[in-house]
Amino acid sequence: xxxxxxxxxxxxxxxxxxxxxxxxxxxxxxxxxxxxxxxxxxxxxxxxxxxxxxxxxxxxxxxxxxxxxxxxxxxxxxxxxxxxxxxxxxxxxxxxxxxxxxxxxxxxxxxxxxxxxxxxxxxxxxxxxxxxxxxxxxxxxxxxxxxxxxxxxxxxxxxxxxxxxxxxxxxxxxxxxxxxxxxxxxxxxxxxxxxxxxxxxxxxxxxxxxxxxxxxxxxxxxxxxxxxxxxxxxxxxxxxxxxxxxxxxxxxxxxxxxxxxxxxxxxxxxxxxxxxxxxxxxxxxxxxxxxxxxxxxxxxxxxxxxxxxxxxxxxxxxxxxxxxxxxxxxxxxxxxxxxxxxxxxxxxxxxxxxxxxxxxxxxxxxxxxxxxxxxxxxxxxxxxxxxxxxxxx
Amino acid sequence: xxxxxxxxxxxxxxxxxxxxxxxxxxxxxxxxxxxxxxxxxxxxxxxxxxxxxxxxxxxxxxxxxxxxxxxxxxxxxxxxxxxxxxxxxxxxxxxxxxxxxxxxxxxxxxxxxxxxxxxxxxxxxxxxxxxxxxxxxxxxxxxxxxxxxxx
Numbered sequence: 001x002x003x004x005x006x007x008x009x010x011x012x013x014x015x016x017x018x019x020x021x022x023x024x025x026x027x028x029x030x031x032x033x034x035x036x037x038x039x040x041x042x043x044x045x046x047x048x049x050x051x052x053x054x055x056x057x058x059x060x061x062x063x064x065x066x067x068x069x070x071x072x073x074x075x076x077x078x079x080x081x082x083x084x085x086x087x088x089x090x091x092x093x094x095x096x097x098x099x100x101x102x103x104x105x106x107x108x109x110x111x112x113x114x115x116x117x118x119x120x121x122x123x124x125x126x127x128x129x130x131x132x133x134x135x136x137x138x139x140x141x142x143x144x145x146x147x148x149x150x151x152x153x154x155x156x157x158x159x160x161x162x163x164x165x166x167x168x169x170x171x172x173x174x175x176x177x178x179x180x181x182x183x184x185x186x187x188x189x190x191x192x193x194x195x196x197x198x199x200x201x202x203x204x205x206x207x208x209x210x211x212x213x214x215x216x217x218x219x220x221x222x223x224x225x226x227x228x229x230x231x232x233x234x235x236x237x238x239x240x241x242x243x244x245x246x247x248x249x250x251x252x253x254x255x256x257x258x259x260x261x262x263x264x265x266x267x268x269x270x271x272x273x274x275x276x277x278x279x280x281x282x283x284x285x286x287x288x289x290x291x292x293x294x295x296x297x298x299x300x301x302x303x304x305x306x307x308x309x310x311x312x313x314x315x316x317x318x319x320x321x322x323x324x325x326x327x328x329x330x331x332x333x334x335x336x337x338x339x340x341x342x343x344x345x346x347x348x349x350x351x352x353x354x355x356x357x358x359x360x361x362x363x364x365x366x367x368x369x370x371x372x373x374x375x376x377x378x379x380x381x382x383x384x385x386x387x388x389x390x391x392x393x
Numbered sequence: 394x395x396x397x398x399x400x401x402x403x404x405x406x407x408x409x410x411x412x413x414x415x416x417x418x419x420x421x422x423x424x425x426x427x428x429x430x431x432x433x434x435x436x437x438x439x440x441x442x443x444x445x446x447x448x449x450x451x452x453x454x455x456x457x458x459x460x461x462x463x464x465x466x467x468x469x470x471x472x473x474x475x476x477x478x479x480x481x482x483x484x485x486x487x488x489x490x491x492x493x494x495x496x497x498x499x500x501x502x503x504x505x506x507x508x509x510x511x512x513x514x515x516x517x518x519x520x521x522x523x524x525x526x527x528x529x530x531x532x533x534x535x536x537x538x539x540x541x542x543x544x
Contacts, residue, residue, distance in 0.1 A: 231505065234505050235504050235505045235508065238505055238508035238509055238512070239508060241508070241512050242508055242511060242512050242515070245512055245515050245516065246515065255485065256481070256484055256485060256488065259485070259488040259489070259492065260488065262492065262511065262515075263488065263491050263492055263495060265515065266492070266495045266496070266511070266514070266515060266518070267495065269515065269518040269519060269522055270495070270518065272522045272526075273424065273427055273428070273431075273518065273521060273522060273525065274424055276427075276522065276525035276526055276529055277420055277421075277423040277424040277426075277427050277525065278416075278420040278423075278424075279529045280420075280423050280525065280528065280529050280532065281416055281417075281419040281420035281423050282416065282420075283529070283532040283533065283536060
């Protein structure tokens with residue numbers, strides 16, 4: 001356990017590795033170039049568990065290399081080359097954790113020093129020491145090869161390479177491992193950002209510096225597609241809501257047909273409104289408004305009747321009044337309704353649209369807030385604009 | 394615009410009181426009133442605001458004889474739709490466009506917001522229809538009674 005480990009690569013665990021960071025970066029590029037043309041998975045890798053496998057070298061060779069302090073560079077290169085691929089994976093999983101979790105192969109069972117050196121030689125220098133320090137426990141949780149953990153946690157964490165790589169890695173990792181990543185793989189909105197940035201924050205609430213996105217096979221996991229997917233899911237949820245609203249839509253499958261149904265329904269409702277308004281227009285508007293003034297001032301102080309506007313008098317009050325005058329058995333009902341209506345209006349201190357008010361004030365005056373039917377949820381009544389209605393009468 | 398609205402409404406009121414306002418004219422005004430009520434019933438909604446603006450504008454413009462303003466540029470539906478086959482995309486885009494036109498204020502909305510507003514609009518429309526139907530039958534009955542009672 002080297003305390004210096006957590007302080008970053010450059011802190012020089014030993015004098016030999018002072019320019020380590022620069023080296024690491026260089027090695028990184030080397031690895032990249034090496035890896036891309038052709039790099040088959042390390043042979044005999046049980047999930048890449050063995051350090052030897054990582055190195056991609058026969059065991060003895062690796063041991064040799066490791067045992068040669070002078071061959072640091074070559075070892076580093078070799079390690080870089082061979083383990084590059086694995087490194088990528090591990091980095092993806094835990095940028096801060098050592099990428100040689102599987103490291104302890106039978107060849108180097110518990111040689112902490114060796115592992116440390118190898119880790120040191122790895123190209124991935126830790127950049128963030130504080131996180132690195134906090135990470136070991138995390139890496140311990142999540143490394144697929146637990147046996148390597150204790151040693152690994154002290155090993156040099158891998159530096160998070162700038163953002164885009166983890167995403168590329170994500171793809172490859174997914175391709176490689178399919179659904180191997182368990183549990184933490186979660187797809188949430190925050191997860192998108194998390195994995196997109198290659199962020200180390202644990203957004204899923206689990207002990208993971210990385211939030212894994214469960215990308216389906218063959219689907220990209222970069223930030224754009226993730227955001228896209230989340231959006232699409234949101235849209236689908238809304239669509240389902242609409243389906244429930246529109247009668248008979250839940251049985252239909254397929255967005256296009258559902259959309260058709262929705263459009264038809266909206267059109268039919270709008271047509272119904274038209275038909276009903278015609279029907280209302282057909283109602284004979286001649287209702288007796290004589291007793292209205294006193295009635296209204298009693299009921300609702302906000303309302304004043306225009307002078308000489310018999311026909312244009314109080315809308316619903318007019319009707320209600322008429323009913324009261326005429327209706328026999330209907331009376332109680334309407335009165336109730338009336339009370340309700342007025343009540344609701346009185347209750348609503350309508351922030352009335354100024355236009356209406358100004359319009360009304362000169363002559364007529366119905367308080368625009370006065371509506372035909374106040375909005376009363378129990379009745380599911382909708383307010384019709386009093387002004388206009390009255391004009392009809 | 395307010396003054397124009399003012400004048401327009403006054404003239405509306407004047408004309409409506411005369412019994413020779415055409416049946417159609419009355420119907421149209423009732424429809425406007427109903428839509429206004431519809432908009433008022435769900436005040437906070439995007440579509441409600443758009444509907445109200447549309448109605449007020451129509452009244453105001455009617456007074457000054459302005460043409461109806463062009464539609465605001467709408468987001469191309471293709472943007473809203475996710476990946477689908479090309480023909481399907483075109484189909485979907487057309488349908489979305491149609492829906493956008495139906496829902497007041499829908500032209501500026503992206504797909505997810507559009508669906509939200511549509512859901513609310515459908516609910517409000519349904520309520521409106523119920524109310525109007527009840528009102529119409531009520532008035533109809535009233536009239537019948539009046540006639541029966543020799544009114």
